[in-house]
Amino acid sequence: MREEESKSRKRQKPDEAIAAAQTNGRPTWSGTISFGLVSIPVNLFPATRDSRIALRTLGPEGEPLKRDFYAPDTGHDLEEAETVRGFETDGKVVTVTEEELERLAPEKSRDINLRVFVARSEISPMYFERAYILTPADKSGKAYRLLAEIMEYSQRVGIATFVMRGKEYLVAILARGGILRAETMRFSDEVRSPSDLDAAFEAVAVARPSTLITLPDGMLLANRTRIVEFTKRSQLPALFPDREFAEAGGLMAYGPSLAANFRGAATYVDKILKGTKPADLPVEQPTKFELVINLKTARALGLTIPQSVLLRADQLIE
Numbered sequence: 001m002r003e004e005e006s007k008s009r010k011r012q013k014p015d016e017a018i019a020a021a022q023t024n025g026r027p028t029w030s031g032t033i034s035f036g037l038v039s040i041p042v043n044l045f046p047a048t049r050d051s052r053i054a055l056r057t058l059g060p061e062g063e064p065l066k067r068d069f070y071a072p073d074t075g076h077d078l079e080e081a082e083t084v085r086g087f088e089t090d091g092k093v094v095t096v097t098e099e100e101l102e103r104l105a106p107e108k109s110r111d112i113n114l115r116v117f118v119a120r121s122e123i124s125p126m127y128f129e130r131a132y133i134l135t136p137a138d139k140s141g142k143a144y145r146l147l148a149e150i151m152e153y154s155q156r157v158g159i160a161t162f163v164m165r166g167k168e169y170l171v172a173i174l175a176r177g178g179i180l181r182a183e184t185m186r187f188s189d190e191v192r193s194p195s196d197l198d199a200a201f202e203a204v205a206v207a208r209p210s211t212l213i214t215l216p217d218g219m220l221l222a223n224r225t226r227i228v229e230f231t232k233r234s235q236l237p238a239l240f241p242d243r244e245f246a247e248a249g250g251l252m253a254y255g256p257s258l259a260a261n262f263r264g265a266a267t268y269v270d271k272i273l274k275g276t277k278p279a280d281l282p283v284e285q286p287t288k289f290e291l292v293i294n295l296k297t298a299r300a301l302g303l304t305i306p307q308s309v310l311l312r313a314d315q316l317i318e
Helices: 002-010 014-022 098-104 141-154 196-207 218-222 224-233 243-247 258-273 295-300 307-312
Strands: 029-035 038-046 069-071 076-078 085-089 092-096 111-113 116-119 128-136 156-164 167-176 179-185 238-240 252-256 289-294 315-317
Touching: 029 156, 038 141, 111 156, 128 141, 141 156, 141 167, 141 179, 196 224, 218 224, 224 238, 224 243, 238 243, 243 252, 243 289, 243 315, 252 258, 289 295, 289 307, 295 315
Parallel strands: 029 111, 238 252, 289 315
Antiparallel strands: 029 038, 038 128, 069 076, 085 092, 116 156, 128 179, 156 167, 167 179, 252 289
């Protein structure tokens, strides 16, 4: 009984969470959430704290430096006022004027208009970009709590676009524990999909490298069978970052143990649930790395793995 009481004291109430968010200073954005004929004034606060220290490039004695602009094609030194902005397309540089940029800027708005509601399970976490907390403003607490309660009960997420600091964002509005949370999201063309692999395969086929090395990536891991089959068809030795690639028929995998990482994450969750502040937990690097070699694939590629490498392997797949 005492343990349950202790847990309930540690669990933050909605009003306490809202007050904690508002202690972060001025809101990042203020406006209204609207759906149908209802508009609820809200303030937007970052849900995370940025503990990074901004470093500057200085002289050897700590003196501040000035940036100079130089055009190597013409040999001219330029002042910042003489520079323009532009982009490159099809090998040509196109300059853009300030007037053109202003016309392209999204129309200013102070409204998050929830026009679409979807189930939480329909949104992949890879679309989420940055988390914010929405707090009620201008005595809108009652309407705010009613919306949060309805959304949490129905397990629905509101999708909208809004403009913040001159940029248009896609945003998902979620509710949990009586609190409305906003997650800015990536647009669909910003997220890589399995269809992008075809272009990557074509590029590799044209380049004809002697070996292939892939970096850790969730999308690649999910499509490991396609990637491994491509390396087999291309007779291309490949080194992968996760043992699952070697188990799927890839030649070799070397990287941190995902199982060990998940066990380490579980200990973090346990400490946080017992009251430890996340900011007080140290950042840990992986300590267990695995080398997995698929000998069957090596034979198919006509490769002989040195005995010294075989002895270092954590697992040999026959």
